[in-house]
């Protein structure tokens with residue numbers, strides 16, 4: 001049997017073009033290579049698993065490639081590219097500062113910098129991951145090198161915590177901010193991986209995975225692997241709901257339907273059903289807030305694009321948003337946010353949520369009522 005390679009590693013992009021959702025970074029880097037205006041130090045900032053290390057490696061490979069393609073990509077076949085792909089290049093050094101953060105670690109790297117690249121190569125590239133983890137001493141040892149690097153040395157620093165990088169480093173680097181990956185881009189990438197792996201998957205299943213990954217593509221791919229182990233080569237939306245332990249949208253739609261009809265008992269029974277399934281109560285509160293936010297953005301033809309769900313579910317949102325008065329959605333969001341804030345302190349958390357549902361169930365009527373009392377007539381009287 002073949003060794004199983006996790007998808008996040010197997011599908012690490014090898015070219016700028018195949019990096020998902022970071023065009024602002026890849027295009028700028030390619031232009032710099034093309035016009036030979038390469039900075040000597042880069043700082044890649046951004047959340048976990050969005051392609052910082054990946055882009056650092058592609059940059060390292062591309063600037064040493066002896067046969068660049070017209071699209072400014074590494075050729076993948078020259079001696080330098082081959083050495084790089086086999087992890088045998090002497091011109092690229094990687095240091096993970098999360099596990100190697102001592103002065104000695106950085107000293108041995110700095111030592112290296114004095115020796116020019118091997119014949120035939122232009123650059124020596126130093127990639128330092130999680131650079132904010134370097135000890136103070138290590139940072140200082142490194143700073144000297146960064147101030148006066150030999151012309152062949154390129155430094156690529158990566159961090160998830162830009163605020164921890166001292167100004168002296170920041171000012172010496174060209175800074176790139178990596179974005180969270182959009183749900184839709186992620187879904188498309190998951191579809192690509194699924195096809196490559198011979199896995200059939202419902203669109204909604206991939207959509208939900210992408211949503212749960214919260215902007216990180218590595219997480220999305222890990223979850224995908226986990227799902228396939230669990231469900232086999234045919235991934236349904238139900239599988240994902242069950243395995244990730246998320247609550248189906250349907251519950252939230254039913255909840256709001258009930259609340260709009262002032263059907264308190266329906267709302268309370270639904271809460272009971274959710275709890276019977278062993279679903280976390282606080283997640284339910286957060287999920288309700290997200291659902292209401294979904295309705296809010298669907299109130300407007302422009303903001304509706306902020307809703308990152310599949311087309312089928314979007315239709316459901318738009319329909320429910322039309323049925324729910326804006327004042328109801330806003331007040332409900334306030335109440336649910338308050339419920340969320342006070343959740344940890346509540347002695348009886350179920351009661352706390354039930355109480356919120358009661359307030360919500362009478363909100364629609366109350367909103368009308370409040371509007372009557374404080375309407376234009378009431379305002380006139382005050383004056």
Ligand SMILES: Nc1ncnc2c1ncn2[C@@H]1O[C@H](COP(=O)(O)OP(=O)(O)OP(=O)(O)O)[C@@H](O)[C@H]1O
Nearest residue numbers: 008011012019020048049050051052053054217218
């Ligand atoms: N933008 C992206 N396009 C395509 N694949 C990606 C992207 N971002 C992450 N991945 C996938 O996730 C894996 C990990 O990505 P990478 O190591 O580049 O992330 P990172 O931003 O450096 O994360 P960390 O800060 O945790 O080191 C890659 O091997 C790749 O499979």
Ligand SMILES: [Zn+2]
Nearest residue numbers: 065075078081
């Ligand atoms: Zn090459």
